[in-house]
Amino acid sequence: MKLPFRFSVFFFISICQFGIACQVVTAQEDELKADLIPTAPTFKAWLEAFRQEALVEGVSEETLNKSLPLIKEPIKKVIKFDRNQPEFKLTFDQYLNRVAPKSRIKRGQKLLKKHNKLLTTIEEKYGVQKRFLVAFWGMETDFGRLTGGFNVLNALATLAYDGRRSKFFRKQLMNALVIIDAGHVEPEKMTGSWAGAMGQTQFMPSTFLAYATDFDGDGKINIWKSTADALASGANYLSNVGWNSEQTWGREVTLPKDMDKDLLDLKVKKKIAEWQKLGVRRITGKNLPLVDLDASVVQLDDKTGRAYMVYDNYRAIMDWNKSKNFATAIGILSDRIGR
16 A cells, blocks of 8 residues: 555655664665656557547547558667767858859759849849849759758657657647648648658648748648749748848948957847947958948857858748858858849
């Protein structure tokens, strides 16, 4: 018979005071703790509970019947990727050489010409310059070539069940079912990265629901196969996070030797003329442009490498991906594609 908690603690104190061996009571305490700490459900039980939650959230029985059978068991490779992300750090030059090689620049220039009419229409509607859209397309999936080979439902279920970031991925899994329920994609064709990023723009399900658009007008949003939908969805996202069609992203600059490193931060905004007075110059050594514009200066490689004067569009890029290396590479790649 298990002792009530208050009685068992009192009993433990009493017998220890009288010199009686306490190991028996310790065993009772361990048994009590085991009863108090809930054990994790099996994956099958977890998935069934999730199914009931999805029904309550309004996902149809039909969608659940064709989607959940694709979730077989946790994917070991996904858990490995999540827990063992690479710790090595590339310099910016090393990173740039990887993500913006000459081959990608040439391919981007060809696609800019090939899809010029579509890109011009998207630019006119959303105010995002076409060279930037092509740069995002190239950086994210090599222009739709590398979109990820994982079934998104199974990958998200794995991460939701695993527990490290379960709340976030549980919500993403629910959103994925909502997308399927709306008829945009069949569950077996919902493929993406190990973390659930989908299609040519690598949208998470929540981003898809917020910004993806049916630009080709076929009644479905297909960021996997429709170039129009994918690029317009990317433009819609950028437009909504503050993209300014009248500005570029930034430029490389040189810094004076006595530059105050605390100023090299996106939180610090100054007029270009103020940066000129502080000794900041174009990479050629010439004066900065005479434009009445707010700008920040960032220096990569932990404030030891290249420096860039950047504008608000740079911040929009960082809303897409928080990495300064990524944002700067997008800017440079867009410049080279647009030449």
